[in-house]
Amino acid sequence: DEIRDWSSDVCSSDLCALEQALPDFEGQLLVTYGDCPLVSADTLRALFEAGAGRDCALLVAHKDDPTGYGRILRVDGVVSDIREEKDCTPEERAMTEVNPGLYSFDAKFAKGAIARLNDNNAQGELYLTDLIAMAETIADVPGDMNELRGVNDRYELAQCGDILRRRILEGLARSGVGILDLETTNIGADCQIQPGATIHAGVHLRGKCRVAGGAVIDVGSILTDVSVATGAHLQPYSVAAESAIGPSAKVGPFSHLRPHTKLAEGAKVGNFCETKKTSIGKNSKVNHLAYVGDGMIGEGVNIGAGVIFCNYDGVNKNVTTLEDGVFIGSDSQLVAPITVGKGAYVADRKSVV
Numbered sequence: 001d002e003i004r005d006w007s008s009d010v011c012s013s014d015l016c017a018l019e020q021a022l023p024d025f026e027g028q029l030l031v032t033y034g035d036c037p038l039v040s041a042d043t044l045r046a047l048f049e050a051g052a053g054r055d056c057a058l059l060v061a062h063k064d065d066p067t068g069y070g071r072i073l074r075v076d077g078v079v080s081d082i083r084e085e086k087d088c089t090p091e092e093r094a095m096t097e098v099n100p101g102l103y104s105f106d107a108k109f110a111k112g113a114i115a116r117l118n119d120n121n122a123q124g125e126l127y128l129t130d131l132i133a134m135a136e137t138i139a140d141v142p143g144d145m146n147e148l149r150g151v152n153d154r155y156e157l158a159q160c161g162d163i164l165r166r167r168i169l170e171g172l173a174r175s176g177v178g179i180l181d182l183e184t185t186n187i188g189a190d191c192q193i194q195p196g197a198t199i200h201a202g203v204h205l206r207g208k209c210r211v212a213g214g215a216v217i218d219v220g221s222i223l224t225d226v227s228v229a230t231g232a233h234l235q236p237y238s239v240a241a242e243s244a245i246g247p248s249a250k251v252g253p254f255s256h257l258r259p260h261t262k263l264a265e266g267a268k269v270g271n272f273c274e275t276k277k278t279s280i281g282k283n284s285k286v287n288h289l290a291y292v293g294d295g296m297i298g299e300g301v302n303i304g305a306g307v308i309f310c311n312y313d314g315v316n317k318n319v320t321t322l323e324d325g326v327f328i329g330s331d332s333q334l335v336a337p338i339t340v341g342k343g344a345y346v347a348d349r350k351s352v353v
Contacts, residue, residue: 018114029106029110036150043059059141060098061143061144070085082130084127169187181202186203196213197215197216201219202221206222207225211227218233218234222238223241246262250267258276273289277294278294287303323340324343326343331348
């Protein structure tokens with residue numbers, strides 16, 4: 001009923017985990033490697049279920065080149081032992097059924113068996129694999145070496161990353177998400193994309209993005225911890241972080257939404273604009289080449305090209321407030337703190353303090 005991870009515990013000997021981390025634990029122990037990122041929950045679940053009521057269960061697999069792996073020994077078809085490669089006879093070394101190294105042990109059995117281990121082997125080490133020969137009841141679960149592959153360098157890490165990326169994209173596409181290019185799209189495991197959303201080529205969704213059905217994330221956009229509501233459209237090469245994009249809102253192309261930007265329904269941030277810690281009201285527009293930082297923008301506001309919210313005085317960040325229906329002409333500079341009242345009109349190229 002409870003899954004805990006003791007991998008960060010610091011122990012003074014190789015045998016201390018059961019005695020120090022799990023002194024009173026009863027039940028099944030799953031033993032896995034930390035360098036096998038492709039192992040699925042289904043595989044671990046199958047291993048756990050196979051171990052129920054037994055001393056041990058282990059994954060087994062076949063490998064054309066078994067070099068470096070322990071070989072599976074059987075008696076009358078039942079796993080009886082694991083022979084580490086350096087201890088194998090020539091006949092055993094020729095076997096291709098190998099031990100990937102994932103187990104389910106009954107805790108009581110494991111405690112007793114580990115206490116009886118010895119280092120009478122070619123490497124002079126204590127082998128966890130020797131527990132297999134001590135077990136009275138044992139089950140084996142077929143595994144896939146493509147899933148159980150380990151990572152030994154940055155190249156193999158990149159290979160596993162690509163497999164995980166494709167696994168995520170396949171799951172999303174089969175659920176009804178429009179993934180237009182499987183080769184260049186990257187979506188993090190913690191992102192939630194609803195069926196009916198459309199993700200174009202070159203898009204990267206990182207962190208905990210939330211994308212609703214009917215939203216469109218266009219070519220080359222990079223989002224981190226962003227929520228995108230239904231009907232919203234991020235045009236090509238938009239970048240956003242820790243922001244919320246409302247229903248039918250439009251962003252880009254080439255826009256940058258910095259953290260704590262909020263776009264209400266129908267709001268727009270146009271090409272080459274930057275926002276930061278700003279709320280943009282319903283149907284308001286920040287159209288071209290503008291910077292709005294630390295802003296409170298009401299509904300139906302129009303902000304012209306080249307407008308700057310001068311939010312920083314060298315010491316403090318100050319707020320610019322534009323009430324409903326405000327029109328700010330091109331090239332205007334608003335020196336915060338400032339409030340422009342409802343329906344006000346500021347002509348082009350003005351500095352407002």
